[in-house]
Amino acid sequence: MAETETKTVENEALRIVSTSPHAHSGSDVQHIMLDVIIALVPAFLVACFFFGWDAIRLTFACVLGCVAVEALCRKAMGRDLGIADLSAVVTGILLAFNLPPSIPTWMAVVGSVFAIAVAKQVFGGIGYNPFNPALVGRVVLLISFPVAMTRWSQWTIPSPIGTVDAVTSATPLGLVKTSLLSSGTLPYSFDNATMLQMFTGATNGCIGEVSAAALLLGGAYLLWRRCITWHTPAFYIGTVAVFSAILWAVDPSHNMPPHFHLLAGGLMLGAIFMATDMVTSPVTLKGMAVFGIGCGVLTMVIRKWGGYPEGVSFAILLMNSITPLINRATRPRVFGHARKKTPDKK
Amino acid sequence: MARTKAQFKINGGVHPSYHKGLAAAKAIADMPLPALLRVSMSQHLGAPAQPTVAKGDTVKRGQVIGEAAGFISAAVHAPTSGTVKALAPAETATGAKAMAVDIEPDGEDAWVELTTHACWEETDPKQLVEIVADTGICGMGGAGFPTHVKLSPPPEKPIDTLIINGAECEPYLTADHRLMLEYADQIAEGAAIIRKILGAEKLIVAIEDNKPDAIDAMETALKDMKGDVTVLVLETGYPQGAEKQQIFAAIGKEVPSGGLPMDVGAVVENVGTTLAVWDAVVNGKPLTERVTTVTGFPVQTPGNVRSRIGTLYSDLLDFCGGTTGEVAKVISGGPMMGFAQHSLDVTTTKTTSGLLFLAPDQVSEFTSMPCISCGRCVVACPMYLVPSEISQMIEAEDYETAEEISVLDCIECGCCAFECPAHRPLVQHMKQGKSHIMLKRRQKKG
Numbered sequence: 001m002a003e004t005e006t007k008t009v010e011n012e013a014l015r016i017v018s019t020s021p022h023a024h025s026g027s028d029v030q031h032i033m034l035d036v037i038i039a040l041v042p043a044f045l046v047a048c049f050f051f052g053w054d055a056i057r058l059t060f061a062c063v064l065g066c067v068a069v070e071a072l073c074r075k076a077m078g079r080d081l082g083i084a085d086l087s088a089v090v091t092g093i094l095l096a097f098n099l100p101p102s103i104p105t106w107m108a109v110v111g112s113v114f115a116i117a118v119a120k121q122v123f124g125g126i127g128y129n130p131f132n133p134a135l136v137g138r139v140v141l142l143i144s145f146p147v148a149m150t151r152w153s154q155w156t157i158p159s160p161i162g163t164v165d166a167v168t169s170a171t172p173l174g175l176v177k178t179s180l181l182s183s184g185t186l187p188y189s190f191d192n193a194t195m196l197q198m199f200t201g202a203t204n205g206c207i208g209e210v211s212a213a214a215l216l217l218g219g220a221y222l223l224w225r226r227c228i229t230w231h232t233p234a235f236y237i238g239t240v241a242v243f244s245a246i247l248w249a250v251d252p253s254h255n256m257p258p259h260f261h262l263l264a265g266g267l268m269l270g271a272i273f274m275a276t277d278m279v280t281s282p283v284t285l286k287g288m289a290v291f292g293i294g295c296g297v298l299t300m301v302i303r304k305w306g307g308y309p310e311g312v313s314f315a316i317l318l319m320n321s322i323t324p325l326i327n328r329a330t331r332p333r334v335f336g337h338a339r340k341k342t343p344d345k346k
Numbered sequence: 347m348a349r350t351k352a353q354f355k356i357n358g359g360v361h362p363s364y365h366k367g368l369a370a371a372k373a374i375a376d377m378p379l380p381a382l383l384r385v386s387m388s389q390h391l392g393a394p395a396q397p398t399v400a401k402g403d404t405v406k407r408g409q410v411i412g413e414a415a416g417f418i419s420a421a422v423h424a425p426t427s428g429t430v431k432a433l434a435p436a437e438t439a440t441g442a443k444a445m446a447v448d449i450e451p452d453g454e455d456a457w458v459e460l461t462t463h464a465c466w467e468e469t470d471p472k473q474l475v476e477i478v479a480d481t482g483i484c485g486m487g488g489a490g491f492p493t494h495v496k497l498s499p500p501p502e503k504p505i506d507t508l509i510i511n512g513a514e515c516e517p518y519l520t521a522d523h524r525l526m527l528e529y530a531d532q533i534a535e536g537a538a539i540i541r542k543i544l545g546a547e548k549l550i551v552a553i554e555d556n557k558p559d560a561i562d563a564m565e566t567a568l569k570d571m572k573g574d575v576t577v578l579v580l581e582t583g584y585p586q587g588a589e590k591q592q593i594f595a596a597i598g599k600e601v602p603s604g605g606l607p608m609d610v611g612a613v614v615e616n617v618g619t620t621l622a623v624w625d626a627v628v629n630g631k632p633l634t635e636r637v638t639t640v641t642g643f644p645v646q647t648p649g650n651v652r653s654r655i656g657t658l659y660s661d662l663l664d665f666c667g668g669t670t671g672e673v674a675k676v677i678s679g680g681p682m683m684g685f686a687q688h689s690l691d692v693t694t695t696k697t698t699s700g701l702l703f704l705a706p707d708q709v710s711e712f713t714s715m716p717c718i719s720c721g722r723c724v725v726a727c728p729m730y731l732v733p734s735e736i737s738q739m740i741e742a743e744d745y746e747t748a749e750e751i752s753v754l755d756c757i758e759c760g761c762c763a764f765e766c767p768a769h770r771p772l773v774q775h776m777k778q779g780k781s782h783i784m785l786k787r788r789q790k791k792g
Binding site: 016017018020021025031229278280285288332333336337 | 357360362363517590594600601602603604605674675677679681682683684685686687688702704709710711712715716717718719720721722723724725728729730731732734735751752755758760761763764765767768769771773774777
C-alpha cells in the first residue's frame with residue numbers, strides 16, 4: 001500500500017516534537033522593536049527639519065554606540081551578540097531623542113555606553129533591566145554634563161509677558177521655571193500661536209521631544225500594531241492634565257494651563273515611548289494604569305516643586321523602580337477565585 | 347426553543363488562523379476496517395482500564411476487553427470482531443506507555459448482543475447512567491473525562507443546566523461541526539437523554555458563530571423540544587470551547603478554583619459524546635468508533651473520518667490519500683492543545699478529535715528569549731493568570747510561589763504561548779509546574 005509514503009512522513013515528523021500550542025501569532029521581539037522604530041520615524045523627520053544635521057548626527061551616534069556596546073558586552077560575556085532583536089537600536093534612538101541638539105557627539109556616546117553597558121547588560125540584557133536604558137543614559141548625562149545638557153537653540157515666543165525677551169534659548173518649561181523663581185510671574189501667555197508651535201515642534205527642547213504631533217502619530221501606529229496598550233499613555237497624560245488643571249484653577253497667575261503641560265517638555269515622548277517600555281513597565285493592564293498615574297503625579301510634582309524644570313525622565317525611572325511591586329499588587333483575580341480574599345485555610 | 351447570542355464575554359483568548367475550510371465541507375466518511383486495531387487501555391484521564399482478554403481470544407464488536415479500574419475510569423470495548431493478537435504496552439498520543447490490546451479483525455464486524463432502549467423516556471435515570479458507564483463513554487472533545495462520572499453528581503449538587511458543547515474552537519478541527527450537520531436529530535435526542543439523567547431544566551447548545559449551518563441544523567433539530575432550550579451563539583474565538591469558559595459564556599458563573607462544573611449546577615458534554623450517549627442508549631452500542639478530522643495542508647484529501655478506536659494514525663493518513671507535500675510536524679488533536687507525535691505508529695483513542703499534519707512553513711524553529719514583560723500573555727489568558735510571572739517562577743524552580751499565584755488554575759489552552767513574542771515555552775512551564783506540585787501533593791498524602 002502507501003507504505004513508502006507513510007515512511008517519509010514519519011522520518012520528517014520525527015524531528016520536531018514540542019509542547020502545545022503548535023500555532024503562534026507570528027509576532028516576535030524583533031518585529032515589535034521594528035514597529036517602535038517605525039513609530040519614531042515621524043519624530044525623527046521633525047527633528048531633522050528643526051535641528052538639521054544635529055538630529056542626524058546624534059541619532060546615528062547613539063544608535064551606533066548602543067549597538068556596538070551591546071555587541072561588545074555580549075561578546076565579553078561569552079553570549080550571542082543579541083543585536084538582531086533591534087532593542088539596542090530603539091534604545092539608541094530614544095537616547096538621542098532625549099538629548100539637546102548641541103551636545104557633543106562624544107557625550108552622546110558616553111550616554112550610550114551607560115545606557116547599554118550599565119543599565120542593560122549588567123543586569124543580564126534584554127528582559128532583565130529594571131530601568132529604562134535610554135533614560136538612564138540621559139540622566140547620567142544630565143547629572144554629569146549639566147551645562148551641555150541644557151544648552152538649547154533659539155526659540156521665538158509669540159506672546160511674551162512683561163520684560164521677557166521674545167527670543168529665548170531656554171525651553172518653554174525652563175523659561176517658566178526661571179521666571180517664576182526670579183520674578184514670580186509667568187514669562188509668556190499660552191495662546192493659540194504658542195500652542196501651535198509646541199504642537200508642531202517649532203520650539204526648544206531635546207531633538208525628539210519637541211513635536212507632539214509627530215509623537216502622537218507614532219503612538220497611533222504603536223496602538224494599531226498592538227505594541228502598546230492605551231493604558232500607560234492615557235493614564236500618564238490624563239494625570240498630568242488633571243494635576244495641572246487643578247493647579248491652574250487654583251492659581252492661574254503662577255501656573256501654566258493644562259494643555260501647556262501636555263505639549264511641553266518630554267511628556268509625549270515619555271508617555272508614548274518611554275513609560276510604555278515593555279521590560280520596565282508592569283505587565284497587567286491595571287498595573288499599567290497605576291504606572292501611568294504614578295508617572296503623571298511625579299512629573300507634575302517635579303515640574304511644579306522640583307529643582308529641574310522637567311520631570312518626565314525622573315518620574316519614569318522612579319516608577320520603573322516599583323514596577324515589580326505594581327505587578328504584585330495588581331495581579332488579576334484568577335477565574336474561579338473568590339472576589340474578596342477569604343481567610344487562609346492553611 | 348430560542349436562539350441567543352452569548353451574553354457573557356470570556357476573558358482574553360486568541361484568534362489563530364482556523365483553516366477549517368480544509369475539511370469543513372467534507373461529509374463524514376467511514377473508513378474500512380484496517381488490518382490491525384491496537385486498543386489502548388488508557389483512553390482518558392484517570393485510571394487505565396484492566397484488560398479482560400488474553401492473547402488468542404476471539405472477541406466480538408462491543409465486547410468488553412478492558413474493565414473500568416476505579417471510579418474515574420471507563421470500560422473499553424472491542425472495536426470489531428476478531429482475534430486478540432497481543433497484549434503489550436504501547437505508546438499513546440501523549441507519549442506515555444499504556445497496556446494495549448492488538449486485535450486482528452476477522453472482517454465480519456459482528457456485534458455482541460445489544461440491548462436497545464428506544465423508549466428511554468420510561469427508563470430510570472440510574473439505569474441510563476449504567477448504560478453510559480457500561481458502554482465506555484468518555485468526553486470526546488478534550489481530556490476524556492468518563493461521562494458516567496459527570497452524569498452522577500452527588501445529591502447535594504443539583505444540576506440545572508446542561509450545556510452541549512459544539513464550539514469546536516480548536517483550529518482545523520471540523521469533526522464536531524460535521525456531526526452537528528449530519529446527526530443533529532440524534533444529538534438532540536442524546537441531549538434529551540442526558541437532560542433526563544441529570545434532571546436539568548435548562549438545555550443550552552453552544553456553537554461558535556463561524557458554523558452558521560450547524561447553528562441552523564441544531565435549531566431545527568431542537569425546535570420541538572420542551573422546556574428551556576437554547577441554541578447559544580458564541581463569538582468565534584479560542585478557547586470558547588474550554589469547559590470553564592463555555593459555562594461562563596453560557597450562564598455567567600465561574601467554576602470555583604479546583605472545583606467542577608457541577609459546583610455551579612452545570613454539566614458540559616461535547617456533541618460527539620452526546621451522540622455516543624444516544625447510540626449507547628437507543629441502539630445499545632458501546633463506544634467503538636469516533637469521527638476524527640484528518641487534516642492539514644500536506645494531506646492529499648483532508649476529511650472527517652469515522653474509524654474504529656485503535657486505528658493506527660498511519661492507516662488514517664493512508665485512507666486520506668497520504669500526503670502530497672513535506673510534513674514537518676504531526677499533531678494528535680488540534681494545534682492549540684494537541685500532542686506532537688514522533689511516529690505514526692500510534693493508535694486513535696476515544697479522544698482523538700483530529701490528526702493534523704503541518705507543512706514545514708507552518709512550523710517555526712526559534713530560540714526562546716527572556717521575558718520582555720510585554721503583558722500579552724496576561725491579556726490573552728482566559729483564566730486571568732499572569733503567565734509571564736508563573737513561567738519565571740517555574741524557571742527558577744520556585745514552585746511554592748508558582749502555586750501561590752495559581753499555576754494550578756491553568757487550563758493549558760496555549761493562548762499565552764501563542765501570543766508570546768519572546769517565544770517562551772509558557773505552556774511547557776505550566777505543565778511542568780503543575781505536575782511537580784501535584785506530585786508533591788501525592789507524596790505528602792502517600
